[in-house]
Amino acid sequence: MSVTVGTPVSSVMTNKRRVGALKSLGVLTVGDALTYYPFRVTDPVPLRSIREARIGELMAFTAEVRAVRVASSGARGNGRLEVVVDDSAFAASRRQPGAIARLVFFSHKKQYLDWMSGRLRQGTCVVVAGTPGVFNDQLQFTHPEVLTVGMHPTSRYKFVREENQPLDVHNVSLGAPTSPRPDVESPEEGLARVCRPRPVYHASSRISSDHIHDSILDMLRLLAESEDSAVSEEKEEEDSRACLMSGLARAIPDILPERIRADKNLMHRAEAFLNIHDPVSTKEFHRAIATLRYEEAFVCQTALLQARAHAGHASAEPCPDTALRDAMIDSLPFDLTDGQREVIDSIAADMSRDHPMQRLLQGEVGSGKTVVALAAMLQAVGSGHQAVLVAPTQVLAEQHHQTITAMVDRMTEQVVSDSDGHPLSAPPVILLTGGMKLAARRRA
Known part of the structure; x- marks a missing residue:
C-alpha cells in the first residue's frame, strides 16, 4: 500500500x-x-551506574536481572512487582564497582504484573531509565522505563564515559536471547532510545x-x-x-x-x-x-501578497467625494494629529481608485482609530454608498453607535452646508446587533 x-x-x-x-x-x-x-x-537522559545515582535525578544504565518477585499488598488486591538488577558489567565500563537496585512496579491488574514479570526474567539483560529514590535504605526505581535486550553481552563491552553521549560498544560476544520478545537487539540500541530527547x-x-x-x-x-x-x-x-x-x-x-x-x-x-x-x-x-x-510565516505572507495582487486586478466603486468627511473633521472639538491626518489622506487616496483597498490600521488605545474609521465611512456615504462598522461584541457596538451618532449630530449642527453650498443632511446612523428582536432587525 x-x-x-x-x-x-x-x-x-x-x-x-x-x-x-x-x-x-x-x-x-x-x-x-x-x-x-x-x-x-x-532533556537527554545521562548515563550513570547505580553507584553514581543521584536521588531525584533521571538516569539510564544497563543491568542484568538477578531476582523477580510478585507480591500482593493491601485488602484491595493491589500488586507489587520487585525486580533486583545488577549493573556490574556496565559499572566496570565506567570504572565503578557494581551495585544492585530494585525496580518496583505497582498495579491492581494481575495481567500487567504477569506480563512485566514474564519480560523481566532472571538473567535478562535490560536497559533502565528512571528516577532513583530510597525506600527502606535501599536504592529503588519506581515504574522506570525498561527495555529488554535480545542478545546478552558479556562483561567485555565498553561504553563511552561522558554523560549525554551515544553509546559505543566494542568486542561484544553475543549469546542466546534472554527475552522471548526483546525490545531492542543490543544495549547500544536501547540506551540510544531511552537517552535521546523525547517529545511530549x-x-x-x-x-x-x-x-x-x-x-x-x-x-x-x-x-x-x-x-x-x-x-x-x-x-x-x-x-x-x-x-x-x-x-x-x-x-x-x-x-x-x-x-x-x-x-x-x-x-x-x-x-x-x-x-x-x-x-x-x-x-x-x-x-x-x-x-x-x-x-x-512565509506561506502566510506569500498568500497575502497574492491576495493583494489579485485585488489590484479586481474592480471596485471609487469613492472620490470627501465633502461629508471634511465637514465632520471641521466640526471636531479638537485638531487632528499629523499621524491621523496622514492616515486619513492615505485611505482617501485608496478609496478614490477603482480597485479594492488593502489596509490594516494599527494604533494604541485612544489614538483616534474611531475618528479615522468614521472619516472613511463618511467618504463612502458622501459618494453615494453605505458603510458598516463591525464590532466583536454587542456592548462595543452600542458604544460605537453612541459615539458616531454624537459626532454626526455635532457635524450637522455646526456645518449647515457643504463646500459647494448645498444643504448638508445628516446620514442615518443605525445599530444592528444579533441580540435585537426580528422585527427590529428587519427595520434596521
Whole structure:
C-alpha cells in the first residue's frame, strides 16, 4: 500500500482503539499526525551506574536481572512487582564497582504484573531509565522505563564515559536471547532510545503521550518506506536514519525555496518533521521548530501578497467625494494629529481608485482609530454608498453607535452646508446587533 500525507490513519493502523483516540485529538490523516506537534521536548537522559545515582535525578544504565518477585499488598488486591538488577558489567565500563537496585512496579491488574514479570526474567539483560529514590535504605526505581535486550553481552563491552553521549560498544560476544520478545537487539540500541530527547504531546485519558509518539514514528516510517524500499532494519542506526530521511524527502516535498532555506540555515521540511517527532538532540528539535515557524510565516505572507495582487486586478466603486468627511473633521472639538491626518489622506487616496483597498490600521488605545474609521465611512456615504462598522461584541457596538451618532449630530449642527453650498443632511446612523428582536432587525 502506498502511503501519503493524505492517507487516513485508519488505513495504516490496525489498533482501532488507538485510531479512535487519535481521531478524538483531530488526527485523521497521516498529515494530521505529522502536524500534531509536541509542546516540549525532554532533556537527554545521562548515563550513570547505580553507584553514581543521584536521588531525584533521571538516569539510564544497563543491568542484568538477578531476582523477580510478585507480591500482593493491601485488602484491595493491589500488586507489587520487585525486580533486583545488577549493573556490574556496565559499572566496570565506567570504572565503578557494581551495585544492585530494585525496580518496583505497582498495579491492581494481575495481567500487567504477569506480563512485566514474564519480560523481566532472571538473567535478562535490560536497559533502565528512571528516577532513583530510597525506600527502606535501599536504592529503588519506581515504574522506570525498561527495555529488554535480545542478545546478552558479556562483561567485555565498553561504553563511552561522558554523560549525554551515544553509546559505543566494542568486542561484544553475543549469546542466546534472554527475552522471548526483546525490545531492542543490543544495549547500544536501547540506551540510544531511552537517552535521546523525547517529545511530549498533549494527550488525553484515551491515549498517552508515549503512544502518540509511537504512532507518529510508525507513520513516518511508512511514509519513507513507501518511497524508498532501501530502508532496512539490518542497517546501522545512522544509515537507517539517512535512508529514512531520504524516503521522507521524496514523500514530503519542501515548500521553501532552496535559496531562502540555505540563507536562513533552515531544514528541509521532511527533516524538520523527523527532528520534531524523533529528535537526536534538543538543539535539532528547536531548529526544526524554527524551520516550520518560518515556513508558516512565509506561506502566510506569500498568500497575502497574492491576495493583494489579485485585488489590484479586481474592480471596485471609487469613492472620490470627501465633502461629508471634511465637514465632520471641521466640526471636531479638537485638531487632528499629523499621524491621523496622514492616515486619513492615505485611505482617501485608496478609496478614490477603482480597485479594492488593502489596509490594516494599527494604533494604541485612544489614538483616534474611531475618528479615522468614521472619516472613511463618511467618504463612502458622501459618494453615494453605505458603510458598516463591525464590532466583536454587542456592548462595543452600542458604544460605537453612541459615539458616531454624537459626532454626526455635532457635524450637522455646526456645518449647515457643504463646500459647494448645498444643504448638508445628516446620514442615518443605525445599530444592528444579533441580540435585537426580528422585527427590529428587519427595520434596521
